[in-house]
Amino acid sequence: xxxxxxxxxxxxxxxxxxxxxxxxxxxxxxxxxxxxxxxxxxxxxxxxxxxxxxxxxxxxxxxxxxxxxxxxxxxxxxxxxxxxxxxxxxxxxxxxxxxxxxxxxxxxxxxxxxxxxxxxxxxxxxxxxxxxxxxxxxxxxxxxxxxxxxxxxxxxxxxxxxxxxxxxxxxxxxxxxxxxxxxxxxxxxxxxxxxxxxxxxxxxxxxxxxxxxxxxxxxxxxxxxxxxxxxxxxxxxxxxxxxxxxxxxxxxxxxxxxxxxxxxxxxxxxxxxxxxxxxxxxxxxxxxxxxxxxxxxxxxxxxxxxxxxxxxxxxxxxxxxxxxxxxxxxxxxxxxxxxxxxxxxxxxxxxxxxxxxxxxxxxxxxxxxxxxxxxxxxxxxxxxxxxxxxxxxxxxxxxxxxxxxxxxxxxxxxxxxxxxxxx
Numbered sequence: 383x384x385x386x387x388x389x390x391x392x393x394x395x396x397x398x399x400x401x402x403x404x405x406x407x408x409x410x411x412x413x414x415x416x417x418x419x420x421x422x423x424x425x426x427x428x429x430x431x432x433x434x435x436x437x438x439x440x441x442x443x444x445x446x447x448x449x450x451x452x453x454x455x456x457x458x459x460x461x462x463x464x465x466x467x468x469x470x471x472x473x474x475x476x477x478x479x480x481x482x483x484x485x486x487x488x489x490x491x492x493x494x495x496x497x498x499x500x501x502x503x504x505x506x507x508x509x510x511x512x513x514x515x516x517x518x519x520x521x522x523x524x525x526x527x528x529x530x531x532x533x534x535x536x537x538x539x540x541x542x543x544x545x546x547x548x549x550x551x552x553x554x555x556x557x558x559x560x561x562x563x564x565x566x567x568x569x570x571x572x573x574x575x576x577x578x579x580x581x582x583x584x585x586x587x588x589x590x591x592x593x594x595x596x597x598x599x600x601x602x603x604x605x606x607x608x609x610x611x612x613x614x615x616x617x618x619x620x621x622x623x624x625x626x627x628x629x630x631x632x633x634x635x636x637x638x639x640x641x642x643x644x645x646x647x648x649x650x651x652x653x654x655x656x657x658x659x660x661x662x663x664x665x666x667x668x669x670x671x672x673x674x675x676x677x678x679x680x681x682x683x684x685x686x687x688x689x690x691x692x693x694x695x696x697x698x699x700x701x702x703x704x705x706x707x708x709x710x711x712x713x714x715x716x717x718x719x720x721x722x723x724x725x726x727x728x729x730x731x732x733x734x735x736x737x738x739x740x741x742x743x744x745x746x747x748x749x750x751x752x753x754x755x756x757x758x759x760x761x762x763x764x765x766x767x768x769x770x771x772x773x774x775x776x777x778x779x780x781x782x783x784x785x786x787x788x789x790x791x792x793x794x795x796x797x798x799x800x801x802x803x804x805x
Contacts, residue, residue, distance in 0.1 A: 387541070388540075388541045388544055389537045389538065389540075389541035389545070390537070392533075392536065392537035392540050392541060393533050393534055393536075393537035394533075395533075396529075396532065396533035396536050396537065397529065397530055397533040400525075400526075400529030400530070400532065400533060401526060401529060403529075404522055404525045404526055404529060405522075407522075407525075408518060408519075408522045411518060412515070412518065415511075415514060415518075419507065419511065423487055423502075423504065423507075426502070427487070427489055427500065427502065430451075430453075430500065430502070431489065431491075431498065431500060434446075434453050434455070434498070434500070435455075435493065435498065438453070438455045439455070441457065442457065442460075443455055443456050443457045443460050443462050443496070445464075445465055447465065449503070450502065450503035451501070451502055451503065452465055452467050452468075452486070452499070452500075452501040453498075453499065453500050453501075454468070454498075454499040455493075455496055455497070455498055455499070456496055456497045456499070457495065457496045458495055458496050460496075464497075464499045465499065467479070467481050467486065467488075467501050468488070468490060468499045468501065471488065471490050471499075472490070473490045473491060473492040473497050474490060474491050474492060475488060475489070475490035476488070476489050476490075476491075478504070479501070484503055484505045485503070485504055485505045485508045486501040486502060486503055486504065487501070487502050487504045488500070488501045489501075543570050543571075543572055543575040544575070546567055546570075547567065547570075547575065547578065547579055547582075550566050550567050551582070554566075554586075566579075566582075566583055566586065567579060568580055568583050595775070598771070599653060599771065599775070607646060610642035610643070610645050610646045611642075611646075613638055613639070613641075613642040614638075614639050614642050614643065616638075617635035617636070617638045617639045617642075618635075618639070620632070620635040621635050621636070637685055640685070641685045641686070644680075645718075648711070648714060648715075648718075651707075651711065653772075655707060655708060655711065666703070666705075666706075667701045667702075667703060668701060668702050668703070668704045668705075668706045668709050669699060669700070669701055670700045670701065670702055670709065670713075670732055670737060671695045671696060671699065671700055671732060673706065673709050673710050673713055674693060674695075674713060674730055674732060674737075675695070676710060677710060677713045677714045677717055678691055678693060678717070680714065681714070681717065681718060681721070686718070686721055687721060688721075690721065690726065690727050690728055691717065691721070691727075691728050691729075691730060692727050692728065692729040692730065693729075693730045695732070696732050696733070698734075700732050700733065700734055702800045703800070703801075704780045704782075704800070705779075705780070708776050708779060708780055709776075709780065711772065711776055712772075712773055712776040712777060712780070712782075712798065713737065713739075715769040715770070715772050715773050715776075716739040716769075716773055716796055716798075717730065717739055718769060719769040719770060719773075720739055720740075720741040720743070720794075722769075723741075723743055724741040724742060724743030724793075725743070726741065726742035726743065726793075727741070727742060728740070728741045729741075734802055735799055735800060735801070735802040736797055736798065736799040736800070737797070737798050737799075738795055738796070738797040738798075739795070739796050740793060740794065740795035740796075741793050741794060742793040743793055743794065773796075773798075777798055780800070781800070781801075782798045782799060782800045783798070783799045783800075784796070784797070784798055785797045785798075785799070
């Protein structure tokens with residue numbers, strides 16, 4: 383069963399409150415009118431009772447009958463019967479009495495030496511009372527109709543921004559970022575709705591950015607993996623020709639396979655580490671000098687020219703608050719990219735709060751330089767670009783700052799820096 387909408391709940395709430403308020407006002411007005419009428423009649427009766435007691439023959443008894451008034455006084459031991467209007471009424475009696483199509487307010491009261499009968503025709507009052515009740519009922523019905531209309535308009539007015547936001551959210555298509563939600567509303571006049579819409583819009587922007595980054599990362603990964611796969615396939619072709627090659631050629635082919643597999647494994651580890659949610663992980667103190675030593679050893683074991691790396695460990699420990707796995711991936715990709723695209727020395731300089739990798743190559747092309755620090759932007763994958771893109775993603779994950787500068791002659795220096803006061 384579908385739950386009621388906010389509009390329905392608001393309508394019901396406002397309608398119930400309005401109906402209860404109208405009913406209470408109707409009852410209060412009716413009770414006040416009845417009390418006012420009773421007080422007025424009692425006052426009139428009190429005055430007329432005093433008047434007739436002072437003018438009637440209380441010794442022999444007397445009766446007065448007019449068009450709107452019947453008065454009689456019966457002495458104590460008199461056998462005289464009261465007017466037929468009062469027949470069957472015992473003293474004391476006070477109330478309304480219907481007789482011959484008329485309505486009378488009747489008082490039967492025992493006085494010290496007899497009984498006083500007093501009846502006043504209040505038919506005109508009764509007619510006006512029914513007219514008043516009809517008008518009051520008509521006003522109540524009009525108030526109820528107005529209350530329901532007000533409840534409907536109020537519910538529509540309050541729920542309209544929510545409905546607009548809900549419609550916009552329903553129209554979103556998973557996996558379709560950017561232009562698919564250009565019309566997402568944030569121009570609400572209500573402060574609360576605007577806060578919700580802006581927060582949701584920021585969330586969507588971040589989600590779009592992450593989706594674009596993952597798509598680009600997967601696209602670049604599939605593009606970059608083609609090279610080591612081709613290397614492995616070529617080396618296997620060489621190995622399969624056992625009769626046509628010697629052991630040295632096969633060993634070189636196996637080394638090429640090993641190098642390509644290690645490179646793919648490193649890239650896959652980086653992609654998997656970046657795709658996992660970092661929530662709950664607490665970075666610790668990481669010795670960056672040990673990270674650099676480990677990266678150089680891994681590159682040398684993989685057959686890369688690690689001898690071209692210029693590295694002098696600092697005298698004092700250099701620590702960073704980071705995940706050591708991600709820190710090692712970042713340094714490895716920086717150094718590996720420099721070795722892969724240059725033929726000269728690659729220098730690594732480590733200081734408190736920063737690490738710089740510089741080379742003497744032709745310099746980074748603008749398309750590669752734009753990858754550093756711009757992981758959220760959509761760009762097409764290029765040869766050799768995956769390493770730099772991974773560096774940017776890892777730096778963002780660690781909260782480090784990246785800077786690529788061109789040397790005065792040839793070469794490029796890429797510097798990563800982190801906050802020392804966070805340690």
